[in-house]
Amino acid sequence: MKQFLSFVRKEFRHVLRDRRVLLILFGMPVVQVLLFGFALSNEIKNTKIVIVDYAKDQASQQITNKIGASRYFEIEKNLLTHEQLLSSFRKGDIKEAVIFPAKFAEDLQHNKEAQIQIITDASDLNASNQIVSYLTNIIQDYEAQQNQLQQVPYRIIPQTRMLYNPELKGAPNFVPGVMALVLLLVCVLMTAVAIVKEKETGTMEVLLVSPMKPWTIIISKAVPYLILSLLDLIFILLLSVFVLDVPVEGNLVLLLAESTLFITTCLMLGILISIQTSSQQVAMLISLIGMLMPAMMLGGFMFPIENMPYPLQLISNIIPSKWYYIIVKNVMIKGTGFLAVWKETLVLIIITLVLFLVSLKNFKIRLE
Amino acid sequence: MRTLRILLQKEVRQIFRNKIILRIATIMPIMQFIILPLAANFEIKNINLVIVDHDHSVDSRKLLSDLTSSGYFRLIGYGNTFGQAYKSIETDKADVVLEIPNGFERNLVREGSQEIYIAFNAINGTKAGLGAGYLRTIIARYNKDLIVKLSPSMKSAQELGINVVPLPWFNSRGYYKLSLIPGILGMLVTLLSGFLTALNIVKEKEVGTIEQINVSPIRKRDFILAKLIPFWVLANVVFTIGLILSYFLYGIVSEGNLLVLYVFVAVYLLAILGFGLLVSTYSETQQQSMFIMFFFVMIFILLAGLFTPIESMAHWAQLITKLNPLAYLITVIRMVMLKGSGFKDILPELEIVALMAVVLNMWAVLNYKKKV
Numbered sequence: 035m036k037q038f039l040s041f042v043r044k045e046f047r048h049v050l051r052d053r054r055v056l057l058i059l060f061g062m063p064v065v066q067v068l069l070f071g072f073a074l075s076n077e078i079k080n081t082k083i084v085i086v087d088y089a090k091d092q093a094s095q096q097i098t099n100k101i102g103a104s105r106y107f108e109i110e111k112n113l114l115t116h117e118q119l120l121s122s123f124r125k126g127d128i129k130e131a132v133i134f135p136a137k138f139a140e141d142l143q144h145n146k147e148a149q150i151q152i153i154t155d156a157s158d159l160n161a162s163n164q165i166v167s168y169l170t171n172i173i174q175d176y177e178a179q180q181n182q183l184q185q186v187p188y189r190i191i192p193q194t195r196m197l198y199n200p201e202l203k204g205a206p207n208f209v210p211g212v213m214a215l216v217l218l219l220v221c222v223l224m225t226a227v228a229i230v231k232e233k234e235t236g237t238m239e240v241l242l243v244s245p246m247k248p249w250t251i252i253i254s255k256a257v258p259y260l261i262l263s264l265l266d267l268i269f270i271l272l273l274s275v276f277v278l279d280v281p282v283e284g285n286l287v288l289l290l291a292e293s294t295l296f297i298t299t300c301l302m303l304g305i306l307i308s309i310q311t312s313s314q315q316v317a318m319l320i321s322l323i324g325m326l327m328p329a330m331m332l333g334g335f336m337f338p339i340e341n342m343p344y345p346l347q348l349i350s351n352i353i354p355s356k357w358y359y360i361i362v363k364n365v366m367i368k369g370t371g372f373l374a375v376w377k378e379t380l381v382l383i384i385i386t387l388v389l390f391l392v393s394l395k396n397f398k399i400r401l402e
Numbered sequence: 403m404r405t406l407r408i409l410l411q412k413e414v415r416q417i418f419r420n421k422i423i424l425r426i427a428t429i430m431p432i433m434q435f436i437i438l439p440l441a442a443n444f445e446i447k448n449i450n451l452v453i454v455d456h457d458h459s460v461d462s463r464k465l466l467s468d469l470t471s472s473g474y475f476r477l478i479g480y481g482n483t484f485g486q487a488y489k490s491i492e493t494d495k496a497d498v499v500l501e502i503p504n505g506f507e508r509n510l511v512r513e514g515s516q517e518i519y520i521a522f523n524a525i526n527g528t529k530a531g532l533g534a535g536y537l538r539t540i541i542a543r544y545n546k547d548l549i550v551k552l553s554p555s556m557k558s559a560q561e562l563g564i565n566v567v568p569l570p571w572f573n574s575r576g577y578y579k580l581s582l583i584p585g586i587l588g589m590l591v592t593l594l595s596g597f598l599t600a601l602n603i604v605k606e607k608e609v610g611t612i613e614q615i616n617v618s619p620i621r622k623r624d625f626i627l628a629k630l631i632p633f634w635v636l637a638n639v640v641f642t643i644g645l646i647l648s649y650f651l652y653g654i655v656s657e658g659n660l661l662v663l664y665v666f667v668a669v670y671l672l673a674i675l676g677f678g679l680l681v682s683t684y685s686e687t688q689q690q691s692m693f694i695m696f697f698f699v700m701i702f703i704l705l706a707g708l709f710t711p712i713e714s715m716a717h718w719a720q721l722i723t724k725l726n727p728l729a730y731l732i733t734v735i736r737m738v739m740l741k742g743s744g745f746k747d748i749l750p751e752l753e754i755v756a757l758m759a760v761v762l763n764m765w766a767v768l769n770y771k772k773k774v
Contacts, residue, residue, distance in 0.1 A: 156570030202527035
């Protein structure tokens with residue numbers, strides 16, 4: 035035990051010596067969670083929208099005003115021809131336009147039916163779909179108002195409640211997602227160099243001739259980073275509660291315990307990479323080029339996993355951040371207890387154990 | 403010129419000698435490019451619905467069949483009470499619970515209106531927002547049918563109907579892959595070129611070979627160029643392979659002239675490589691260099707406007723995207739490949755990225771001091 039502790043102390047010194055890395059370790063997750071917590075959202079707000087009004091009648095005016103009055107859109111009136119529209123879209127000057135055909139109100143009055151065209155730049159399909167949905171809602175509202183004036187006899191009125199996130203903000207979804215992603219990458223990157231660096235600089239020999247067992251070497255490498263990451267996590271949580279307005283609804287102790295588990299998983303993954311590789315360069319490139327995009331795209335917070343083809347859903351299961359994201363979403367946002375996340379917890383424990391055992395098995399006690 | 407050629411020879415040899423790095427730099431991004439786009443789908447369908455129907459009437463059943471036949475909602479179960487159905491939201495089984503109160507049909511006929519209660523799991527605000535929109539459209543249609551049924555004299559002809567015709571230009575089939583894949587390719591190329599160059603100079607520092615360069619009469623400019631060019635070529639090769647793959651795997655054909663895109667990518671890569679070298683000159687160890695680069699690359703990627711639109715970001719975040727070279731790449735890739743924009747259209751973006759390339763590379767050259 036004493037041996038182990040002195041070994042941990044040595045590792046701590048190593049970590050604390052490189053001030054620059056330490057600064058980045060601390061600063062990076064904090065800045066990123068803050069930045070992305072604020073920046074990432076799919077909300078539509080103050081989107082510039084061009085109104086091409088060929089009708090210029092009362093109805094088209096009313097709808098235009100209604101669109102302008104919502105907090106989602108800022109109106110820009112412009113009479114553009116099809117060619118002008120196309121070239122402005124190509125330049126990227128405008129992203130959406132609403133077109134009222136001529137005689138709009140007249141059609142509405144006499145034929146009881148009229149058409150509004152919404153042109154969107156679907157090269158960004160996500161934004162495009164959102165805009166169409168928001169505009170449709172506004173127009174339907176107008177329609178309903180007009181119809182109400184004419185005394186509609188029968189209708190059902192939906193009373194909609196948005197649970198957990200009444201204002202439909204981006205943060206409750208993105209904060210857990212970014213937390214999982216950033217912790218995963220930082221933790222893996224930290225330990226990925228831990229052992230391979232000793233190999234590269236030659237100090238591995240000293241470790242191997244010492245009476246330390248491989249498992250103590252592995253664990254003592256992970257301990258300092260575990261403590262640092264937990265401090266990081268506490269910073270992140272404080273920020274998300276006090277700055278991002280995403281409170282911890284559930285049990286804080288449970289959240290911290292689950293986070294400790296997840297961080298351990300990531301550190302073990304880093305150590306496995308470190309043991310398997312031959313140079314720092316390879317270790318770091320594998321952890322970053324190899325993991326950044328898959329963890330982001332298959333982690334569940336960017337793209338819904340149930341939309342993916344089945345083989346990809348299977349692959350997503352081995353990404354630890356997916357499970358942690360689900361856990362954080364439940365414990366932090368919904369406020370559910372351990373019973374709701376025991377399956378995810380179990381999966382993380384199994385992944386951690388497998389990583390640890392594989393690392394141990396591949397740990398070479400001889401020099402090559 | 404001769405020094406540059408010899409230096410280039412050295413760099414190329416070093417790259418090709420290390421087969422593992424070469425594999426990581428080429429095969430790994432390409433593998434990811436084959437697999438990851440399959441995940442790129444924001445489409446909101448199959449919103450899981452749990453129904454609590456206290457009425458069990460003809461009208462309530464019609465509402466249910468309207469909902470499930472719309473294709474957006476998937477009925478996954480019935481709850482006896484709202485509380486029971488709520489549990490299924492808590493456990494992530496359901497996305498929305500709809501409660502039809504007792505006396506639904508009777509009240510509709512007698513009083514003319516009736517409320518129903520809907521609760522969305524709104525953690526993912528986008529999904530909930532779109533789902534609520536679909537729901538409202540379906541209910542509006544249901545209301546119209548209701549009038550026709552209950553009072554034929556009023557007839558729906560009395561009702562105003564505004565047809566909203568969405569015209570999604572440049573991607574009329576609403577194909578998410580088309581909107582995302584070219585951008586994913588841009589990201590992968592950025593990742594590999596950024597990380598590789600960030601490691602490059604600092605490795606010479608760590609291993610100590612930089613001293614030999616420093617004492618030689620090699621000019622700083624030549625040294626930096628020799629570091630830059632091989633990776634520039636490598637990144638272009640990967641980009642080209644990616645374009646070919648996106649044609650064969652996903653049938654994506656560029657609307658615009660690919661030459662325009664290549665001109666932009668050529669300049670863009672100079673900017674990213676310059677940034678990598680700059681980070682490399684500032685760092686003392688490979689670890690430092692990678693951490694710094696990782697910090698920036700994450701920001702580049704998440705604030706590029708590919709996964710979440712730039713317009714949706716907070717104002718100050720939008721200002722940051724103005725300094726993000728990847729945001730320009732994503733914009734231009736979409737402009738050229740989807741919208742068929744020409745050289746003139748992308749000129750403003752090209753100018754900014756060219757300016758970035760010049761500044762970053764000059765900075766890297768200036769910051770590389772031939773001292774130990």
